[in-house]
Amino acid sequence: xxxxxxxxxxxxxxxxxxxxxxxxxxxxxxxxxxxxxxxxxxxxxxxxxxxxxxxxxxxxxxxxxxxxxxxxxxxxxxxxxxxxxxxxxxxxxxxxxxxxxxxxxxxxxxxxxxxxxxxxxxxxxxxxxxxxxxxxxxxxxxxxxxxxxxxxxxxxxxxxxxxxxxxxxxxxxxxxxxxxxxxxxxxxxxxxxxxxxxxxxxxxxxxxxxxxxxxxxxxxxxxxxxxxxxxxxxxxxxxxxxxxxxxxxxxxxxxxxxxxxxxxxxxxxxxxxxxxxxxxxxxxxxxxxxxxxxxxxxxxxxxxxxxxxxxxxxxxxxxxxxxxxxxxxxxxxxxxxxxxxxxxxxxxxxxxxxxxxxxxxxxxxxxxxxxxxxxxxxxxxxxxxxxxxxxxxxxxxxxxxxxxxxxxxxxxxxxxxxxxxxxxxxxxxxxxxxxxxx
Amino acid sequence: xxxxxxxxxxxxxxxxxxxxxxxxxxxxxxxxxxxxxxxxxxxxxxxxxxxxxxxxxxxxxxxxxxxxxxxxxxxxxxxxxxxxxxxxxxxxxxxxxxxxxxxxxxxxxxxxxxxxxxxxxxxxxxxxxxxxxxxxxxxxxxxxxxxxxxxxxxxxxxxxxxxxxxxxxxxxxxxxxxxxxxxxxxxxxxxxxxxxxxxxxxxxxxxxxxxxxxxxxxxxxxxxxxxxxxxxxxxxxxxxxxxxxxxxxxxxxxxxxxxxxxxxxxxxxxxxxxxxxxxxxxxxxxxxxxxxxxxxxxxxxxxxxxxxxxxxxxxxxxxxxxxxxxxxxxxxxxxxxxxxxxxxxxxxxxxxxxxxxxxxxxxxxxxxxxxxxxxxxxxxxxxxxxxxxxxxxxxxxxxxxxxxxxxxxxxxxxxxxxxxxxxxxxxxxxxxxxxxxx
Numbered sequence: 001x002x003x004x005x006x007x008x009x010x011x012x013x014x015x016x017x018x019x020x021x022x023x024x025x026x027x028x029x030x031x032x033x034x035x036x037x038x039x040x041x042x043x044x045x046x047x048x049x050x051x052x053x054x055x056x057x058x059x060x061x062x063x064x065x066x067x068x069x070x071x072x073x074x075x076x077x078x079x080x081x082x083x084x085x086x087x088x089x090x091x092x093x094x095x096x097x098x099x100x101x102x103x104x105x106x107x108x109x110x111x112x113x114x115x116x117x118x119x120x121x122x123x124x125x126x127x128x129x130x131x132x133x134x135x136x137x138x139x140x141x142x143x144x145x146x147x148x149x150x151x152x153x154x155x156x157x158x159x160x161x162x163x164x165x166x167x168x169x170x171x172x173x174x175x176x177x178x179x180x181x182x183x184x185x186x187x188x189x190x191x192x193x194x195x196x197x198x199x200x201x202x203x204x205x206x207x208x209x210x211x212x213x214x215x216x217x218x219x220x221x222x223x224x225x226x227x228x229x230x231x232x233x234x235x236x237x238x239x240x241x242x243x244x245x246x247x248x249x250x251x252x253x254x255x256x257x258x259x260x261x262x263x264x265x266x267x268x269x270x271x272x273x274x275x276x277x278x279x280x281x282x283x284x285x286x287x288x289x290x291x292x293x294x295x296x297x298x299x300x301x302x303x304x305x306x307x308x309x310x311x312x313x314x315x316x317x318x319x320x321x322x323x324x325x326x327x328x329x330x331x332x333x334x335x336x337x338x339x340x341x342x343x344x345x346x347x348x349x350x351x352x353x354x355x356x357x358x359x360x361x362x363x364x365x366x367x368x369x370x371x372x373x374x375x376x377x378x379x380x381x382x383x384x385x386x387x388x389x390x391x392x393x394x395x396x397x398x399x400x401x402x403x404x405x406x407x408x409x410x411x412x413x414x415x416x417x418x419x420x421x422x423x424x425x426x427x428x429x430x431x432x433x434x435x436x437x438x
Numbered sequence: 439x440x441x442x443x444x445x446x447x448x449x450x451x452x453x454x455x456x457x458x459x460x461x462x463x464x465x466x467x468x469x470x471x472x473x474x475x476x477x478x479x480x481x482x483x484x485x486x487x488x489x490x491x492x493x494x495x496x497x498x499x500x501x502x503x504x505x506x507x508x509x510x511x512x513x514x515x516x517x518x519x520x521x522x523x524x525x526x527x528x529x530x531x532x533x534x535x536x537x538x539x540x541x542x543x544x545x546x547x548x549x550x551x552x553x554x555x556x557x558x559x560x561x562x563x564x565x566x567x568x569x570x571x572x573x574x575x576x577x578x579x580x581x582x583x584x585x586x587x588x589x590x591x592x593x594x595x596x597x598x599x600x601x602x603x604x605x606x607x608x609x610x611x612x613x614x615x616x617x618x619x620x621x622x623x624x625x626x627x628x629x630x631x632x633x634x635x636x637x638x639x640x641x642x643x644x645x646x647x648x649x650x651x652x653x654x655x656x657x658x659x660x661x662x663x664x665x666x667x668x669x670x671x672x673x674x675x676x677x678x679x680x681x682x683x684x685x686x687x688x689x690x691x692x693x694x695x696x697x698x699x700x701x702x703x704x705x706x707x708x709x710x711x712x713x714x715x716x717x718x719x720x721x722x723x724x725x726x727x728x729x730x731x732x733x734x735x736x737x738x739x740x741x742x743x744x745x746x747x748x749x750x751x752x753x754x755x756x757x758x759x760x761x762x763x764x765x766x767x768x769x770x771x772x773x774x775x776x777x778x779x780x781x782x783x784x785x786x787x788x789x790x791x792x793x794x795x796x797x798x799x800x801x802x803x804x805x806x807x808x809x810x811x812x813x814x815x816x817x818x819x820x821x822x823x824x825x826x827x828x829x830x831x832x833x834x835x836x837x838x839x840x841x842x843x844x845x846x847x848x849x850x851x852x853x854x855x856x857x858x859x860x861x862x863x864x865x866x867x868x869x870x871x872x873x874x875x876x
Contacts, residue, residue, distance in 0.1 A: 133571075133611065133612055134610060134611050134612050136698075139695060159693050159694060161627075161629075161636075161690055161691060161693065164627060164635070164636050165627055165636075165690065165691050167691070167694075167695055167698075168695070168698050169607070169608070169695035169696050169697075169698050170607070170608040170609055170610055170698065170702070171608055172572060172608055172796060173571065173572050173611075174571055174572050174660075174796070174797050174798070174799055174802070175660055175795075175796055175797055177660070184661040184795050186793075186794030186795050187663070187737075187793055187794055187795075188793060188794045189599075189602060189603055189735065191599075191602075197602070197732065198599075198602050198603075198735070199735075200735050200736070200737050200793070203794075222612075222613055222615070222703075222704065223622040223703075223875075225625070225875070246794070249794065252599055252603065253599060253603050253605070254694075254696075255597050255599065256597060256605075256692075256696070257577060257605055257606070257607040257696040257697065258607050258692075258694070258695040258696025258697075259607075259695065259696075260574075260605075260606050260607050260608065261790070261791075261793065261794045261796065264608070264794070264796040265660075265661075265794045265795040265796055266660065266661075266795070294635065297627065297636070297637075297638050298638070299625075299638050352699070353699075355624075355625055355626060355638070355699065356624030356625055356626045356641075356684070356687065356699045356702070356703045357613075357622050357624050357625075357703040357704070357875075358610060358612070358613055358699065358702040358703055359612050359613055360612070361612055364612070437661075437663070437795075
């Protein structure tokens with residue numbers, strides 16, 4: 001719901017939040033951070049700073065359900081906050097807007113405490129926002145599925161189930177890390193087509209995948225599906241996600257049960273959880289299905305979700321290589337796409353995931369699957385950009401890239417913009433490739 | 439290591455532990471239970487009773503590392519106990535043998551407290567032994583893989599990677615339940631070959647899968663593989679596991695990323711964790727690979743593991759149907775097989791799972807994959823027994839079964855026996871099918 005918290009005229013007394021920050025007062029994402037020498041705790045990003053919820057509670061700045069929400073969000077994970085659902089989260093958001101408003105009645109009470117209440121984000125360590133019980137990765141980027149399918153089945157890239165089933169699989173929760181954590185190139189089994197037997201060693205085809213992550217809110221009990229009509233209530237927020245993938249390991253191991261070691265060596269998420277409330281202005285209709293595509297089955301069909309269940313978030317992937325850095329050149333933009341290219345909505349993920357009774361828990365994470373657009377400038381992986389490694393990219397440094405090299409840093413960014421609203425961002429989701437263990 | 443704790447002449451002063459109990463004094467598996475009206479806590483199965491570790495600690499029955507292990511095992515999950523590794527677990531086992539020995543010096547100190555120390559298992563509720571962070575299911579039953587492959591690819595049942603890669607995939611941790619939890623038949627998408635489009639509704643091809651479960655011990659940090667030579671140290675114990683599967687949902691959804699909703703509606707485990715120490719006498723060599731099979735790659739090859747890394751546990755699947763019960767007939771035995779049919783060992787699972795850097799945590803669960811023997815009397819699923827549903831089984835009640843019907847109960851049992859040793863069991867792993875939600 002678009003409400004007064006989205007007022008584009010509002011600015012914050014935290015000056016760095018005004019202008020083109022990812023974190024203006026219209027955003028207010030939640031996360032877990034440690035100030036220098038301190039323990040992990042809940043905070044809210046505002047400009048270049050982080051508002052410390054525990055300090056705000058000590059200062060008595062909350063009451064009612066906003067206070068209950070702030071208490072749930074002030075601990076070392078956001079799981080309890082996610083479990084509360086939408087109304088407490090929205091109440092806390094509304095109160096935070098009052099507290100941070102440059103022209104609000106609370107400014108004179110709050111700003112004098114800024115030294116305690118705010119931490120410079122650059123001085124803090126950011127952690128995973130939640131203890132992630134289970135992680136599920138979907139495959140809803142239809143252009144990605146088509147591009148990858150073409151590499152294996154040129155005549156029939158999309159499998160027959162694709163337009164009926166929100167295809168997904170279980171991923172590894174233990175190896176999810178926040179932005180900035182280094183990515184060790186995995187060793188594993190791989191076999192080239194011209195080899196008789198597989199060998200064990202470093203992946204030669206290391207790749208990224210551009211995705212959005214979705215944190216689960218209240219969740220459901222085992223055996224009690226969440227209807228598509230209620231599914232939106234179970235989404236606590238969004239982040240950026242890099243589903244690092246070792247293509248050579250994947251190609252050898254994935255049949256018949258799907259990717260395993262090719263993707264479980266690390267998954268990176270951006271540490272700030274952008275709420276459904278902050279993203280309300282950037283909702284769009286579920287993209288019109290091309291003529292001939294089947295309608296979603298009834299358990300995936302909800303009028304409001306069809307009308308505004310998708311999101312228009314502009315997503316970019318940048319690569320910073322040793323050669324670019326050496327020559328003082330800026331990172332190279334690999335692609336720029338939009339989450340509007342997803343075939344299924346977050347609510348459809350929830351309804352599908354639970355339709356057989358599977359239980360979701362607060363803090364569980366869902367990935368959208370790789371988000372690619374229809375043209376190469378919006379492809380969300382090197383697998384697609386280099387056509388499976390056959391067509392290397394050339395960077396301004398003269399370096400070529402089929403896949404990632406040691407020392408490369410991949411940076412994903414996301415930003416939602418709409419005429420008449422203040423645009424908001426997600427912060428960065430980045431990781432640097434370290435050489436494989438010898 | 440076979441040691442004095444396996445002395446076949448030893449009996450317990452807990453009389454029900456002697457004779458043919460699953461839980462003689464030579465077994466002593468760990469689990470989490472609630473006595474009537476009490477909170478979940480750690481215990482040890484002995485005959486028909488459960489030894490309450492918290493009470494034993496109160497009585498001052500432990501010291502040194504056995505005491506530290508008992509303290510770690512006395513809480514509401516066994517995760518902290520699993521994290522300790524083998525030596526403390528073995529020390530606690532050795533001390534428990536002293537305390538429960540019919541002819542030991544401790545009997546006169548301990549037996550007078552039996553009223554507090556022991557609970558009748560039949561009066562208690564058994565819980566999951568650990569908070570399971572991640573669950574991985576392997577596919578190491580080569581006869582099962584061959585049988586299932588034949589249904590889809592008669593000429594080439596095993597895929598080229600099978601004999602090189604311990605094939606596995608990530609399962610759903612949140613829906614794992616202890617024995618006795620009812621199994622709600624899932625709704626989902628399924629499409630018969632003669633249908634143009636999928637429909638949504640109750641699975642018509644509900645199946646079980648006979649597996650062993652393996653609980654992870656200390657585990658590893660992200661990016662630090664566990665060598666095959668150290669892998670055995672990371673196995674905390676074994677249980678029975680039923681990987682309930684909706685074959686019609688699976689057939690429609692599983693390409694290209696593997697099973698998802700077809701298997702995440704519930705997974706059942708037996709609640710007692712049988713330790714590697716208890717199973718030491720039942721170790722066998724990794725089965726000799728048939729002529730022509732490749733040797734395991736070096737990262738999966740360890741001489742001790744080859745010599746004694748496999749297990750010989752006899753596994754049975756029974757079905758109790760409404761018709762059998764009505765006629766006063768006993769449950770029907772569907773199959774009887776052995777864990778010796780697995781192509782890979784538990785240590786190979788650990789080494790493979792971590793070889794690319796993926797981190798395992800204490801309490802994580804690994805399934806072996808369905809254990810089938812080469813002949814139908816040892817097939818571990820109805821998919822195999824009924825040849826994909828084409829050849830129904832007829833029970834003594836006159837009922838036919840292609841797949842499971844509402845009201846059916848599937849019971850898995852396991853028992854390890856060897857000449858010169860007291861045989862040990864796992865308790866039951868059972869679940870009853872409830873009708874799908876309307």
